[in-house]
Amino acid sequence: MNLRSLRVFVLIMDEGTLSRAADRMNLSHSAASRLIQILEEEFDVVLFLRDKKRLIPTLEAEQFYPEALRILSQVDDIPNVLAQARSGQQPPLRIICHSRIQNSxxxxxxxxxxxxxPNQALKLEIYxxxxxxxRIAHLGYDIVISTLPLPLEGLKPETLGSTxxxxxxxxxxPLAARASLSIKDLAGYSYVALDETTVxxxxxxxxxxxxDMSINVTHEVSTSAAAYRLVYRGSGFTFADPIALDPELESEIRLIPWRPVARxxxxxxxxxxxxxxxxxxxxAALLREEFKKRSEASSI
Known part of the structure; x- marks a missing residue:
């Protein structure tokens, strides 16, 4: 198997275009296109449909993509494995999470x-x-922590809990003194919403x-951290849970139970x-302890 062809394929899937993939590998457009052609000929498969200047991944490409990532990840990891073997060092524990739960x-x-x-090195990546x-498909991790569910087949998560x-x-x-809040109670107040990709x-x-109700969005942000800081500065309300609220803002933000109950x-x-x-x-055992501690400390 031609590894350069495999890398071009993965980059097209990641970047969305042949041109950007070629730029990432310092190749001409024609050279990158030829590498994809070699891969398709080798396995007698069509990986992309050509629509003018666009490449549209086929079902075969979508199914092949995780396996291609796995192969490249293992190849790329060989120097690290050998270096650690020569030095006798323990490899770092590779941790992946999303930004919403990194601080808390x-x-x-x-x-x-x-x-x-103390002798175990840690490596944290946040996406x-x-x-x-x-990122999980890359297999460049030891443990991934996230809100659930993740749109991922084949891996069963271990549960930390729910809030x-x-x-x-x-x-x-004005709503800070309320014991609980309903959808109707929020009408007329500024809503700092997370974007539609967030859980x-x-x-x-x-x-x-x-x-069968709605709340008008005043502001929309892509991260909880941004929403919390807007709320802290008085820009309105947002939705949160006690596990993800930044510890440094806990004394400045009140979490009020929302009805209906959602977990x-x-x-x-x-x-x-x-x-x-x-x-x-x-x-993972330390994560469970931290999760339990924050859950028990919550006023909800």
């Missing part, structure tokens, strides 16, 4: 991991939740659809090919 859950667990296992499934979704407002907001937005929109699930994935599976399980 993952970083505290990493701190405790460093205390319990938007919508990109986690693709109630709440309305987050600043301590000075929180999907949960909220589902509950609104069930009630947010959390879990983690262990790599089936991890060389540090036992270490990843040790880290």
């Amino acid at each position: 859950l993952v970083l505290p667990a990493m701190f405790h991991m460093g205390e319990a296992f 938007p939740r919508r990109d986690l499934a693709r 109630e979704l709440a309305v987050a407002v600043s301590r000075h907001h 929180i937005r999907q949960i909220v929109d589902r509950e609104l659809a069930r009630a 947010v699930d959390f879990g983690y994935f262990l790599s089936p090919q991890s060389r540090l599976r036992e270490t990843a399980q040790d880290f």
Whole structure:
């Protein structure tokens, strides 16, 4: 198998165009196109449909993509494996999460991991939740922590637990003294919404659809951290849960139970090919402890 052809294929899937894939590999457009042709001829398959200047992945390409990532990941990891073998060093525990839970859950667990296992190096990568499934396909991880579900077949998550979704407002907001809030209670107030790719937005929109009601979006952001800071500065309300709320803002933001009750699930994935599976399980135990601690400290 031609590895350069495989790399061009993966880059086209990642970047969306042949031109960007060629640029990433410092190839001419024609050279990159020829490498894809070689791959298709080798396996007697059509990977892309040509529509003028666009390449549209076929079903075969979508199914082949995770396997191509796995192959390249293993090839790319060979120098690290050999270097660690020569040095006698333990490889770092590779942790992946999305930004929503990095400060509140993952970083505290990493701190405790460093205390319990001072000789174990840790490597944390943070991606938007919508990109986690693709990163998991790369197999460049030992443990992935995320809200659930993830659109991913073949891997079963281990559950950390679930929490109630709440309305987050600043301590000075007119609604801050309320014991609970309904959809009707939120009418007329500025709503800082997460974008439609986030699990929180999907949960909220589902509950609104069930009630046949709506809330007008005033601002829309792609990360919870941005929403929390807008709320803290008095820009309105957002939806949050006690696990994901940034610890440094806990004293400035109030989480008010939202009715109807909606829950947010959390879990983690262990790599089936991890060389540090036992270490990843040790880290998972610390995650469970941190999750339990934050859940019990919640006022919801």
